[in-house]
Amino acid sequence: MKIAIFGSNGYIGKRLTRTLYNEDYKLTLFARNIRSLEYTNTNNPFFIGVKPNICVVEQELSISYFDEIVENLKGVEVAFYLIHSLSETKQNYRKKDNDLASLVAMASTKAGVKQIIYLGGFGDRNDKNVSRHLISRQETADYLRKYHKNVTEMRAGIIVGAGSMSFELIKSAANIMPVLPEIKNEGKANITFIDDILDALVKVIDNKEYYNKIIEIGNNDALTYTQMVQIYAKEILHKNIKLIKLPKFINNIINNPSFLAFIMSRISGIESHMIKPLVESVYSDALIGKYRDTKLVPNPTDYKTAIQIAVKRMENCEIECKWNVPYEYSVFNIFRVKQFSTALKQGNLLKEKVKRKISANEVDKVFYNLKSLNYRKCGYFSPMWMWKTRALIDRFLGGRGLGKRVVKPDNVRVGDTFDFWVVTALKNTPSEKLIRFKSTMKMPGVGWLQGKIIKENDEYIFALTAYFLPTRSMSFIYWYSFFFAHKYIFDEMCNNILNSECEKNNKKELK
Numbered sequence: 001m002k003i004a005i006f007g008s009n010g011y012i013g014k015r016l017t018r019t020l021y022n023e024d025y026k027l028t029l030f031a032r033n034i035r036s037l038e039y040t041n042t043n044n045p046f047f048i049g050v051k052p053n054i055c056v057v058e059q060e061l062s063i064s065y066f067d068e069i070v071e072n073l074k075g076v077e078v079a080f081y082l083i084h085s086l087s088e089t090k091q092n093y094r095k096k097d098n099d100l101a102s103l104v105a106m107a108s109t110k111a112g113v114k115q116i117i118y119l120g121g122f123g124d125r126n127d128k129n130v131s132r133h134l135i136s137r138q139e140t141a142d143y144l145r146k147y148h149k150n151v152t153e154m155r156a157g158i159i160v161g162a163g164s165m166s167f168e169l170i171k172s173a174a175n176i177m178p179v180l181p182e183i184k185n186e187g188k189a190n191i192t193f194i195d196d197i198l199d200a201l202v203k204v205i206d207n208k209e210y211y212n213k214i215i216e217i218g219n220n221d222a223l224t225y226t227q228m229v230q231i232y233a234k235e236i237l238h239k240n241i242k243l244i245k246l247p248k249f250i251n252n253i254i255n256n257p258s259f260l261a262f263i264m265s266r267i268s269g270i271e272s273h274m275i276k277p278l279v280e281s282v283y284s285d286a287l288i289g290k291y292r293d294t295k296l297v298p299n300p301t302d303y304k305t306a307i308q309i310a311v312k313r314m315e316n317c318e319i320e321c322k323w324n325v326p327y328e329y330s331v332f333n334i335f336r337v338k339q340f341s342t343a344l345k346q347g348n349l350l351k352e353k354v355k356r357k358i359s360a361n362e363v364d365k366v367f368y369n370l371k372s373l374n375y376r377k378c379g380y381f382s383p384m385w386m387w388k389t390r391a392l393i394d395r396f397l398g399g400r401g402l403g404k405r406v407v408k409p410d411n412v413r414v415g416d417t418f419d420f421w422v423v424t425a426l427k428n429t430p431s432e433k434l435i436r437f438k439s440t441m442k443m444p445g446v447g448w449l450q451g452k453i454i455k456e457n458d459e460y461i462f463a464l465t466a467y468f469l470p471t472r473s474m475s476f477i478y479w480y481s482f483f484f485a486h487k488y489i490f491d492e493m494c495n496n497i498l499n500s501e502c503e504k505n506n507k508k509e510l511k
Contacts, residue, residue: 001206002075004028004113006061006104007082009037011164012119012197016080017054019198021047027054028076034058061100066107073111078205079104081118081144084137093277094136101140105147115211117152117204118144119197122190122216122286129187131284133277141214152210154200157218157286158228160306161194162313165270165278170225170307172267174233179244180226181254189225189286190218193301193309200296216291219300225282232307257282266398314406340424340436340448343469350479352486353465354494363453363460365503367433370451371409372502374402374419381496382489390441394420397442409502421449431455445475451497464494 003020007013008029020027031037034056057072059065061083073079083100085093101118108116118141123134141153158166173180200217204210223231226243233241246254253259260279265272301309343349358366372378380387388402395401405418412435416423425436432454439447446469453462466486468479 001077002026002028003205004030004073004076004079005082006030006079007084010082010084011161012159012194013080013082015161015194015198016082016201018047019202021051021053023202024051024053028072029054029056030059030061030072031056032058032060061103063103066103069103069107070111073107073113076108076111076113078115078117079108079113080201081116081140084140094132094139097136097140098143101143102147105144105151109148113148115150115152115206116144116148117154117201119201120153120155122155122157122218122288123281123284124287124289127285129185129284131277131280133281134284134286136277145212150211152204152212153214154197154204155214155216155291156192156197157190157288158192159194159197160191160303160310162310162318164194165274167307167310168270169264169275169278170228170232171311173229173264174237174241176267177229177241179242180229181246181251182243183224183226183282184251184255185283186224186226187282187284187286188222189281190220190222190288191228191303191306192218193306195309196297196300200293203296214291215293215296216288217293217297217300218288219302220288221303222287223303228303231303235304236307236311255283266395340438340467343446344467348469350468350470350476351465352490353463354490355461355463356494356498358453358460358462358498360460362498363433365501366462366497367428367435367451367453368409368503369497369500370433370435371412372506373405373421373437375405375407375409375502376506378500378502378505380493381500382492386485386489391420394441399442400440409506424448425450444478445469445471462494462498464490464497466490 003025005013005017005020005027008017009031017027017029029037037056059069059072061069081101081104083097083104085096085100105116120141121134121137123130123138125135125138138155141151144153145151160167160170197217200215204215230241233239257276257280260282261272261276264270264275264279369378369381374380391401400420402419407416407418412423412426414423414426417440420440421437422440423435424438425434427434432452434450434452436448436450439449441447448467450465450467451462452465453460455461468475470476470479
């Protein structure tokens with residue numbers, strides 16, 4: 001059976017793609033920028049075997065491309081619709097979601113797609129306190145049904161899984177907050193474990209019993225968001241986070257969704273405009289209603305078990321998606337704004353470069369070390385106090401700062417993130433090995449750190465280069481004020497990358 005997935009580069013989309021690929025379905029993945037789907041390449045550790053089962057379609061979802069979308073949907077029997085906009089920065093996300101749903105539904109009808117499966121959320125639209133975010137999720141299904149005769153709407157609660165945005169927010173708050181303020185009129189929600197929702201999504205594929213039906217999947221734990229953080233802290237971190245009552249005027253400030261999103265952004269490193277629609281739901285109930293289905297998932301996973309499994313997967317680096325990769329980064333940017341190749345070609349980059357000759361026997365070790373930046377005990381191959389100081393400043397300015405890296409060096413892919421870096425280039429050939437990290441630090445410009453090994457006349461040259469793209473006059477003052485610090489740091493990094501035994505140390509620690 002041929003299946004299309006709209007939203008294949010999101011958290012659910014990536015997990016669903018892996019699941020369907022491993023069950024031998026033929027997949028058509030729609031994306032605005034196919035670089036964001038590089039995780040589907042054949043060396044992906046989460047995919048079983050090498051099969052020609054994936055067709056990636058670079059497709060802008062716009063009415064002007066309607067005929068192209070129809071053409072790319074021909075032969076598809078079932079389409080998953082997993083698109084949900086969280087950005088309020090440019091336009092009303094509810095209108096955007098409804099327009100996109102209408103477009104895909106009309107194209108699917110014309111192309112002969114038998115079934116559309118949509119993943120939405122819990123919530124009673126008749127409740128006066130229900131958030132715009134929850135209303136929007138269910139409105140999207142209405143627009144899909146308006147233009148397609150067979151829509152299966154799956155509703156889930158707060159999705160808990162390694163890498164999900166909700167889980168990232170809960171984990172970050174539990175790790176950082178010593179106490180939690182009492183939130184007035186806080187709503188309750190049921191959670192849905194990621195494995196449960198994936199099982200249900202697969203089971204309704206071309207299943208006539210679920211044609212034109214609404215199905216709700218979740219457990220029976222009705223928890224406030226504060227309780228979720230407290231339970232995570234107790235079960236995983238073995239600490240008790242108490243609630244405190246704050247003065248009324250402070251409570252009024254805290255109960256503002258924009259302020260809460262701002263605080264959560266500083267804690268988690270996720271962009272605040274992505275968090276805000278979710279934060280609005282703090283004051284809404286998101287509970288299983290009359291569409292509960294007990295046949296698809298007879299024994300839904302409880303919250304404590306879900307977070308324990310999620311944490312274990314993160315510790316084992318079994319994670320495929322991080323939500324904190326803002327759209328403007330070049331790896332996901334279809335318009336190539338502030339992209340490395342463009343800036344390099346135009347000669348706009350300032351740089352600090354260190355080079356060394358290495359032997360053929362050192363190549364693999366050095367490349368592994370390059371991919372190990374801040375993995376477990378590898379650190380930054382230079383004085384860690386300097387990076388921690390910079391991270392503290394970055395946090396204060398609203399950046400991510402340092403965090404726990406969970407992606408194994410062997411599994412690094414373009415798009416992976418950790419601390420204040422995102423991987424934007426990766427090359428591994430006998431004659432050239434390269435990895436490039438784009439900085440997300442708050443600074444007056446754009447920075448990259450690149451490690452490269454190249455073979456020249458039977459010799460191997462290792463080069464570590466820091467690049468900086470100035471965006472205004474202050475950028476030059478910023479860059480040159482760190483001139484001597486950069487000289488010292490990158491020279492240290494280069495020497496330690498050459499001499500460290502990260503791979504041996506990591507294997508020893510894992511044993």
